[in-house]
Amino acid sequence: MSPPILAIEDFSVVYRSPDGDVRAVQQVNLELYASEVVGLVGESGSGKSTLAYGACRLLRAPALITGGSVRYQGRRAAAPMEILRMQADDLRRLRWREIAIVFQSAMNALNPVLNVRDQLLDVIHAHLRMSRQDAQDKAASLLDLVGIPRARLRSYPHELSGGMRQRVMIAMALATDPEVVIMDEPTTALDVVVQRDILTQIVELKDRLGFAILFITHDLSLLLELADRIAVMYAGRLLEAGTAAEISGEPAHPYTRGLLHSFPSLRGARRDLAGIPGSPPDPQNLPPGCAFLPRCGYGTERCTSIDMSLAPVASSADPGHVTACPFVLPGTPPPAEPTSHPAAASAGADQ
């Protein structure tokens, strides 16, 4: 197997604050291979966007990368590059040309006083050397790519629907033919029909152009269909990672199991929906050991002292299926009493 196109190793980010550091991302390992879709799922505040932006060095103070490495090896690059030690010039060439980002909330990410053509031309001129005429042709062909009529080149963002704005964002990200596209909740503000259209289009473009996608979302039900591999993030750490089929069929970590029981399904028999009681911990006061313990039905005293490193799931055929919980395996039956651990009782509602 060829080496990963993007390898994040032991990566940590803190937000400095007068009351002490907030550990937003802690020792995360994540690899992205060419033309695959990796889904990164977690609740708001779990650190998933910080991880992705941090890996591209897009974070500003008070965020501080405290350790780890991010290696990029594109098909155009001769040797792997260490993003965390890159000079500003190289970094500018890397961003967008190699790694592009589709930002959250297309409603606000476009410039309201520029029309679609000018926004696309901005990107093209900033990152590619091209004549005016070629750039104009490129802008038009980018709209063709995402299925928006060329007449829309002269439209301003407010004249476009939410779905079209999101498509323009995707067209901008693809302007420079990047190898990696990071998508941060690209469909969150859209309704289901438009969401599905956009996802279908993303898959189509990926198959055609061969870029790899890191897809960030809080909606696991989307990822099960879309992603090849899924990483589950909670309170700054990965709790489980594996193929979409493993995560959906043989989830190991109690948090993943909770997420899988959190969305109502439209097809098949009605399932029992349990959800996950409580809410994520305060990142400034993370409990010792497993941060999910206060909400976990399986929790015991031992959980307060585990080291949270990912280990392969013993019963899984796939060595890439890893979990941070050493006690619960895919075969472990659900807990009889959901609040067996005293810490769970104090979790209450939305602590």
Place this chain on the structure above:
Amino acid sequence: MSTPQPRSDEVRSVAAERGPLAIEAILLSKDFRLGRGQVLHAVRGVSVGLYRGAATALVGESGSGKTTAARLLAGQERLTSGSIRLDGNPVDLSSRRAFRQHKSKVQLVFQDPFSSLNPVHTVRHHLERPVKLHQGRKTSAEIAGETAALLEQVRLTPPGKFLPKFPHELSGGQRQRISFARALAARPEVLLADEPVSMLDVSIRLEMLGLLDDLRNRFQLALLYITHDIASARYFADEILVMYAGRIVERGPAEELTQHPAHPYTQLLVASAPDPDNLGNALRGGANDSRRRPESPGPAAAGCPFSPRCPFADDHCRAEDPALRRVSDVRAAACWHLDAAAPDVLAQPQGGGT
């Protein structure tokens, strides 16, 4: 253009099995003037009954008019035509007093808990004000007891911890709980919840819907659950009404409607929901459906509004708008070609369901 005349009264509402009729909308319409002589028909001829203790879901995409319909029911917008009856009496909103009376029985919960609470006021203020406005004269001790009880009802305990907080000190889920508590402070009969969970994390949504369901049950609320997520409507509603371009295009019992959708638009909604059981390939090859277009044409001005996106549309559809027609005892759909679109639904005229 004439307003269509739905004959939905021939269809029994399954929500009626839960309790008596609380509020009834009869052929509601709302036009907005856009200037230059243009008029937007936001809601057209919508009839719906909400029953005590029952949850009715109003499902549709953004711009379908579902929020406007809720605002009409809440008395926040003036009707262009139609009427509303509350507990059998015609609703009159001509005076401030009448409006306030209507408000104390019909409450709205808004979508965005980040903007629907006033950032400069505490939780205590948000809850005391509706208690004072809607519950008559009370001593300050009674008001304090009432606000504490409200917080307990939405499971924010202990109340003392939350009363002095400002909205920015609360999580999204907690804010939406405050919105629920604020609506309950008026002791309403009818709760209109406009996308109450769509701004929240998936992992928290279920808990919030569970809370809403519990409140509906406990206070016998007539609940209107507005959403674009038809899968959640399957789990939390008795009856589903599907709205497109300002009108109801299909209605029926939640389970039956989601498992055997009759209207081509409902079929599109169901097909668009994420399908976790179908890993990998479901997203490939779905792009050829004529209902999916990058720039989906807006609703047609004449004829069936869905006709520009509908695979079954013919000249009849483009010329004449179908009314809501009875499909079974409990189901109705507005489509000229149900025989082609949903032969399986027509094959069970008595609504046998799944």
